[in-house]
Amino acid sequence: MKPKLRISFPAVMILLLLQPAFSEPSSNCNKLVHYRIEVALDEKSGTLDGKERIIWRNPGEATDEVQLHFYMNAFKNNQSTFLRETFQRTPKGARALARFKDGWGYCEPKTIFAEAPGIFPRTDLASALQFIAPDDGNADDETVGRLLLPRAVPSGAELVLEIEFVTQLPRRAPRTGRHGDYFFAGQWFPKIGVRQGDRWNCHQYHASTEYFANYGDYEVAVTIPKNYQIGASGVQVEERAAGAERKTVVFRGECIHDFAWTASPRYCTAERTFQHPELPAVTMRLLHQPEHRKYVDRYFDATANTLKHLGLWYLPYPYPQITIVDAAFRSNVAGMEYPTLFTTGADWLEATGSFEPIGLTIHECTHQWFYGMLGSDETESAWLDEGFTVYAAGRCFLAAYGQKRYSKTYLSRDGFGIPWTFSEVLVDPREETLQLHRERGHRDKMSTPSYQLIDRAAYRNNAYEKPSLMLWTLEGLLGEDVFQRTLRDYVREMQFRHPTSQDFIAAVQRHTTQDMSAFFEQLLDGYGIVDYAVVEINAQKLPGAEGFFGRGGDRRHEKRPATGEWLSLVHVERKGEITLPVEMVVTFENGETVREKWDGKQNYRIFRYVTKSPIEQAQIDPERKIWLDVDPANNGRYRKSDPFPSLRWTLQWLFWLQHLMETAAVIS
């Protein structure tokens, strides 16, 4: 059955047309696009019947074509670039593909009209649409469409597109789709690409990378069954009946660069207001699953902490509302950011003392800054949103909750597991990031366009781990105050813009007199890792002087008594390829300390000390400024060993092994 629009289209259009296409930009928002969309959900088939009117202003050079994203076509068949890459890049790719067998998704335009006021009249361009594959030439990929225009649209001129489309939501696709009566609509409408100078930045949908779009205003009217709860980007401005069984809910989002919505009859909703004396109030709207009632306080608490800390550190959250979506079980959409809306999720069962679902909530909420307010290009420079988010979310987590406790889920399988928290094992979130970076630190480099990174591990390393550790290292090297000031200025300067790596480097350079070019060159364009180590320390008592002293007639053999002084040696080594200035603290047995600075450029260096007391220990990077150092365990060394910790853990391990053998004996 073909879905039908059930809203009163003319009424909505009249209402919406009363407002100017480009309303006054809030603060420095450079709005280039205005979307008016009406869409109706057919909950039985999972199709969306939509109509959109796009007003776009060309910020670049004149163009006789427009490029559009049709990202839902990534799930149209198994030959799309997204699914080919998913299949190729993950060992379980075949299983991932199999899931789509009965749940493909697509976005298909039915009619396309274009008009450029004063340049060309309203023209039917449905037949002018071509699907192109600018990244990999895949003829089967239909995620980017090119629309040839009758005449070129000059720089600064407006283009109006009216598109009727039908979108089939895929079943349990990544970040979008349907699962039973649960619907999450992300990347669901034809969206215009980004015009930069003389090129269109409009990449295909890739397995690893995410999105990039223009800032603008969205007015979206969604028609859904009456008993459904709905959440969306922006704020709800109207709700009205659309027949006996349906309702139309209208949302408006200003200065955002994407629009997502979700609907389900199972959602429970809750609302609280975030308030802080130095920050604007924000309505926090939560849509949660009924079985997650116990997490409501934590969802709000984590979101409020993010709004507070990131608001105070960098920039107040500028929108009136934030929508928190607790995704349905197995919907595959938990952990994704959209402007003014993010998805998070939790396991139904939690262990005592766990931080479920705080970590994920803070991470996704942090994306409201590094993705939402700073519209960096997630397809070309994913590190500018993911790396900054891992860093800032980790900082927020530490400020609000301190260290996590290690947890493990026993008998874990899809939908099941018995979680257990080890309260005695504290985990700094940075250690978890470092653990991953250690394993894949050499894979590719940060400056490689994200969609071209060689594999998933390289993507994770260069988008998430390495950049976040780089930011922590920068904070250590420049000092917390200077770096926070740097970040604040960078965020404020780039708000509602599309920052690049160079914008960030320039912001750093403005706040320090040190030349940071070598730092960024090595980290962005290099494949190396950082590892400094104290490889050996020793001390020996200096013997008394002995031999001939003096010259000529004064020369005589002497044996002077020992002065009681010690010669201590510290051998430090650079094991990684990246060179950074490092500090070292040497402590002697009498408590005296010496602080050393080393440019860290040579492969190794030996420090020598003649002192009254022998050396006790040497510690490289004593304040742990260099979070990129992959092996913190070799950063410090005592001269004398203490077998207690080894004995302690050997005995604990021995106990485990004894018990393991007795467990195996059950089979005998």
Add this chain to the structure above:
Amino acid sequence: MVGKIIQNGWNTVIKLRRAVGVIYLVNLLIAAALSIPLFFGLHRYLDYSTLRSEMSSGFSYAWWSAFNFRAEGLAATLRPSLSGGFGPIFDNLELLISGNWTAYGVAVFVLGIAYVLLAAFFNGGFVGLAVEERPFSTQRFFSQSGLYFHHMAALAVTALLLFLGIYKGLYPLVFSLVDKLTTGSLSQPWVWFVNLVAYLLLIKVIFIVTMIFDYARVILITDKKESAWISIGLATLFVFRHYRAWLINALLVGVGVLGTLTAALLLSAFRSTAFWSLLTLFALQQLFILGLISLRLTFYASQVEYYRRQKEAETLVRKKRL
């Protein structure tokens, strides 16, 4: 009657306590021998490190993750979940229930199989002494172990193959059914409970299989059977005809669960930050292992006692009929 049987089983274990001691010592010596390389590996990497103080009083995730990256073989099995009292025990129970015996590497897997065969060797000795109701002597214990080893080994190998079948055949079957049943569910609690039921069923299967093999061992030695296979068949018949056999095992499993939880709680509460406290913790851990071995042998001794009683009762009935 069940209580009396278990009590008698326990009395047999007390009587044969030196056999318990031998099995415990073997367990300890094997684990200790394998611990030596770990100790020296840790000594090199930890005892000079400035992070050692954190590992003396707790667990340094920073140190461990760096160590683990370079660790190979058994050293790579040192992990955060080994801390406290519950972690090591839960980790092992997970192996038994999930069947993922290679989770900690091939070395641990091979060790597990080798220990199963070693335990089979001692099982013959212990059950042999329990059946004969004679006092312990080292010579008799080892000669009984040797005498029955080929049968015990056959039983152990059969059990291993059967468990392999359960893990690789029954598990996927059960869980594919679970997945089919829950595939469209939007409610995790429902899926969770269905999985739990599946696991409980599988635990029940493990319980039954081990009980059958326990009685096969007892029947083989008590009735001087020449075939391990026939003993398995007889044990299956016996187990399904005598509900008390289930009760005995269930009660002893209950004791084991309670004892393990108590021990885990006690071990978790203990902080070993100095040498004397480390020794005390070690002593407590060893007491727990000794208790586990004693419990396993109490199973066997109680099963011997129950089987003998049932046999006597059935002989009596047969005589009366005649």
